[in-house]
Amino acid sequence: MTYRDVASKQVLVWACTAVASRMPVAMTPLALVFLVRERPGGYTLGAALAAAYVIGEIIAAPVLGLRFDPARGRRHLAVGLAGGAAGFVGLGVLAGAHPVVLAAFAFLAGAAPAAVAGGQRALLTTLVPERAVAQALSTESMLMSGVWAVSPVAVAGLALGVSPRVPLLLGAVLMAVSIAGHRLLPAGWAKAGEGGDAGRPKPRVLIRAWPVYVTGAASLTLLGLAELTLPALLEQRGIGVGWSGPMLAGMAVGAGVGAFLYGFRSWPGRLCTRSVVLMCVMSVFVTLAALIPGAAGIAMALVLAGTVQAGALITRNLSLREALPPGALAAGYSVMYAAAGAGYAATGSLAGGLLQVVTPSTAIVAGVALTLLLTALGWWGEARRDGSRAADDLDVDLASGAEGAAIVGGCDAERRL
16 A cells, blocks of 8 residues: 555656646636736725635535546546636636626636546546555645646736736636546446446435534635635735745745655544544644744744645545445535535635634634534444444344344244244
8 A cells, every 4th residue: 555556657657637627727717817906996896706716626526526437537627627627718808798698708707617526536546456446535635736836826827927817717728627637538437347428426425424524614615715814924024925835835845745644554543533523633733823923833834734735525425435436436525526616715704804803813713613513423424323323233133133043053934824
């Protein structure tokens, strides 16, 4: 169980394809702000367009995820990426259009490829041996940490140095490249014996994994809280707001390191217990970032929070593999993507409201309390589900034992016959 099991030509192709499809996702919110910032009320319009993009993701991810055919998933991924590319082309070419038109294109750019990440993750886990799934998910997390660290710099450089349209047009090109990359990968992620339509998940199957979604949303809620309130926190501490960019980049680098360390070895304990521990440790580091007065201390706390958060997210993905049948995993990943997006959006609203009445450090502490509440709810749901499953297994064992005894010795009813 090492990273050698992940080192293959197909995984390399998958990595390039995944980066090409997810770089536009990481670039879009900031790119939309740069696109319209020269207009009257440009920053407000940019925030509204980013909200339309995120709402598209949240709504479409579970809906499209349920439509995935595990045997022919590549077709669904290609259609989603093509729709996303069309949305980005519309935003880049029609940058001066009416805000409603731009909002429609932003919604399309977010909605069409919303389930792609879930399908790609399901595909990745079929490209490696079962023993290397944790390492594959760690590799994915490292790649995405790099994407999120690079994308803000790329957007700012292209928008200011070339044209505000360029980042969005680049997003369209990258999604088109990702479509081509999927032609070099398997047609789907169904394993031998798993059919096409028969493998499509039912909504009730996905609902059973709700505790995993809750905990996954909690981790992104905490991350979003740290990102959105950091500039205000630095200003409260008398630190230059410009340091927020390098600090968040350090947090992303910490996440990459944490993902590598998580996949480097096996870890003790049940997944749900491990998740709770990691979430609590992450909460401690985010709280320290809110309370420490110096820039160096805040930066270090954020790096450590990012390191732990990577392990928490990978643990959630592994827990989802335990909770759902193989044919429902892509849809489950998509639902968790939507839950995380909803948590991030709710965090933005919470942070905006709290910053009107309390200091940034108090707002962060309040968000940590909410995160711990969601973590406790998720842990309770998983413990309850595992207890019910254990009880069902015990009933089956008892029934099998009783049937075996009846066959061997003959019961009263048999004697009367």
